[in-house]
Amino acid sequence: MRWFIFILLVGIADYYAFQALRTITKGNWWYVLYWLFTLGVIGNFVYQFYGFNRSNGFSQSNSLAVGFLIAMVVPKLVLIAIMFTEDVFRVPQGLYSYFMQDTGGENGVKHFPSRRKFISQIGLGLAAIPFASILYGMYKGKYNFKVLKYVLHFEDLPSAFDGYQLTQISDIHSGSFDNVDKVKYAIDLINEQNSDVILFTGDMVNNKATELQPYVPIFKKLNAKDGLYSVLGNHDYGDYVRWNSEEEKIQNLENLKDLQKEIGFDLLLNENRFIEKNGERLAIIGVENWGKGGFKKAGDLKRAIQGVDSDDFKVLLSHDPSHWDAEVVNDDYHYHLTLSGHTHGMQFGIEIPGVFKWSPVKWRYKHWAGIYEQLGQYINVNRGFGYLAFPGRVGIWPEITVIELKRGTKEA
Template sequence: MLRWVVLLVVFVIMDLYAFQAFKTVAKNNWLRILYWLITVLVIGNFVFHYYGFNRRDGFSHAHAYAFGFLVVILIPKMILLLGMFAEDIFRVPQAIYRYFSAGHTAKGDYFASRRQFISKMALGLAAIPLASIIYGIYRGKYNYKVLKYTLHFEDLPEAFDGYKLTQISDIHSGSFDNMDKIKYAVDLINEQKSDVILFTGDIVNNKTEELVPYKNVFNKLKAKDGLYSVLGNHDYGDYANWESDEAKHQNLEDLKTLQKEIGFNLLLNESKYLEKNGERIALVGVENWGAGGFKTAGDLKQAAASIKKEDFKILMSHDPSHWEKKVIQDDYHYHLTLSGHTHGMQFGIEIPGWFKWSPVKWRYKYWAGIYEEFGQYINVNRGFGYLAFPGRVGIWPEITVIELKKGVSNA
C-alpha cells in the first residue's frame, strides 16, 4: 500500500509542474480540464489493473495497454518536470532574495513569473517522445526491419561460401493483437530465401495456448535446410501460476510438440550437422542460460558432445550473457553465436551505421547487433515480438539475414 501512496505523490508533484508548462499555451479552460481528465483516467486505469497484480496470474492485453498509456503520459511529463525544475533553480533564490530585501511587510508575489519561452521549449521537447511513443504503440511494434550482414571466416567450408541464414527471436506470441501483421512478417521472412531459418527462443510469454492461434501462420515458414529453434527463459512457464508441477511440465511438453508441428527442429542441449556438397557445419543449440537470476538449463558441453572441435560451429543460445560469461572462453571456438532476449528494451535511438543507444546497455554489454571478440561473432537479435510495453520506440522488430563468406573480413 505504501508504495502506491508514494507513487501517487510522485505523480501529483510531477503533474503540478507539468501543468504549469501546459497552461502557458492552453488558455482555454476546457483544454485544462481535458488535461486533468486524461491524467486521472490513465493513472486510474493503471492502478485498477496493477493494484495487487501478480505477474504469475497472467499478463493480459489490458495490462499491457494500461502500462503503455502510463508511459505515453509519464515520459513527456518527466521532461516538463525537468524543464520547470531547471527554471526554479533560478526562480527560488531570486524569490528568497526579494523577500528579505523588500522586507516582511512588502506586498506582492516574490516569485518571478514563469517565462513562456521556457515552458514552450519544454513542451516542444516533450512532444517528441509523446509522438514517438504513440507511434511505437500504434505502428512501431509491427515495423519489421530486415537487417543484413556479411561475415567472413577463413575456415568456413568451401561449400558454405555464400550460405544464408535468417534469424528471428523473441516472438512472444501471447502479446500479439494483429494477425495480418504477423502474416506479413512471415511472408517477409520467406522472401529472404535463406538456406536455413533459426529461432533463438521465447516463442510464448508463458503458456503454449498463446501460440495456438498462430500455428497456421508460422507453419508457412520455409527454408531449404529447415527450421531450427531453442528455448528461451519464457518458454519454460516459470512466470505463471500452475495448479501443479505436472501441469507446468505438460505445458512445456505441449510447447515442444507444437513447435514440431510448426516445422521447427528444437535443439535441447544438442547439435545437428548441416551438410552441403560433402562438407558440413555444426549447428549447436542450448537451452536457456542466463545470468542475474534467469534460468540456467543450458549445457554447452552436452550440446557439443557429438561434434568435433575443428568443426565450423554456429551456436544458438537465447541469452547473450551466456556468450559473455561462458562461450567466448570455451576452447571449442564457436564461430557465430545467435542470441536475443534483450529486445533492445523496445526503446532507444538508432541511426544505422552511426549511432545505437538504449537503456538496456546498462544491463547487457551485448544487447543488439553484431559483436566480435577473440575472432568469434555474436548477433543479438532485437526481437520479432514485444513484451509488457505494447510497442517499440526506435528499436524496431528485427529479421536478421546473415551471409557466410569464406575469406578474411575487409573490416
C-alpha cells in the first residue's frame, strides 16, 4: 500500500512537471532527458530500499538515494503549486466553454484553454531554486562548517572562570562522512578556537562503533587544556539496526565507549566532573540520552549531580533539547548552561544571522537551534557537525559553537 501511494504521488507530480516542460519546449531530447532522470532516480530509490536490511544499517548509497529523490520531488512540488493554481482558473473556463457555448474553435470543434507559456516558465524558474539548492547542499553544504560565537554573562560565575571559553560540537554521525579531508579541516577549525575545554553532546555514530574507527586518528588531534568531555546520543546505543543478539548490541556500545576514550573524551554516563582553577570550580555534568517522542530515556539527572552542590556553577551536557523543558529548567538545582544537539536544524531551513531563522523542525522542537534563555538559565542547541539520512545541508550549516563565559551582567 505504501508503494502504491508513493507511486501515485510521484505520478501526479510528474504529470504537472511534464506539462510545464512540454509547454515551453517541443524538443524530444528534453523529454527523453526528463524521463531518464525521473525513472533513474525512482529506480535507484526502489533498488536501495526494497528489502532494506536493518542489520546493515543506513548506508551512504541509501543516503544518496534519499538525497536525489528529494532533489527531484521538492522542485516538482513547487511546479504542482504553480500549475495547479493555473488549473483553478483554466479548468472552470474550459468546462464553461464546453457545456455552455454552442460551438468552440475552428470548424465547430470545442477547445480546452491551452496552458500559458509564461506560467510554465515561472514555475520552472521557481522550481530551479530548490533543485540547485539541494544539489549544492549535497555537494558542498554538508561540509560548510560555521563557527558561531556567543558571550554569556552570569552574576554568580566564579571569578577564576571569567572569560572561560567552551567549544561545543554535536551529532558527528561519522558513518555518513564521505570526505576525509573535509573532516580534517573541521578538526583543525575546532582546535584553532583555542578553547579551554571541548564538549561533545552525542551521536558520534549512526548506529555502529565501526563507523568511527577510520576517523579515530583524526579526532585524536582534538586538543583543549582542560580536556574533552562527551555524552551519548540516541544513535549511539545502536537501537536503529537489527543485531544478531542482545550481546552483540551491548558489545557495540562498549566498543564505542572504548573508541571515545582512545580519542581522548571523558564520557559522562549520568555523572559529573569538576574543573578547578584558583580554588574555585565549575561542574561539567553529563546525562545519557533523554528524549521525548519514543526516544531513549536513559538519562538520570539526579544521579548525574551526585556530589554537585546547589551553588556550584553548572554546565549540563544533554543530547536532546526536549530534556531541558521536561526536567532541567524547572529543577530545584539551577543549571546555568545546558548544551544539546539532536535536531540538526533538520539540515534544511533559512537563516539570516541575528535577524531570522526558520526550519520545519520548529514544529517538532520548541528549542531547535541556537541560544535560548529561561528563568536565568541558558540552553544552546547545536545544529550538528555531521549529517544523517539526507546527505547534505541547505541553509542550516554544520556548526562549531564557541561560548565565552563572563562574570557580571550584560552591558546595555
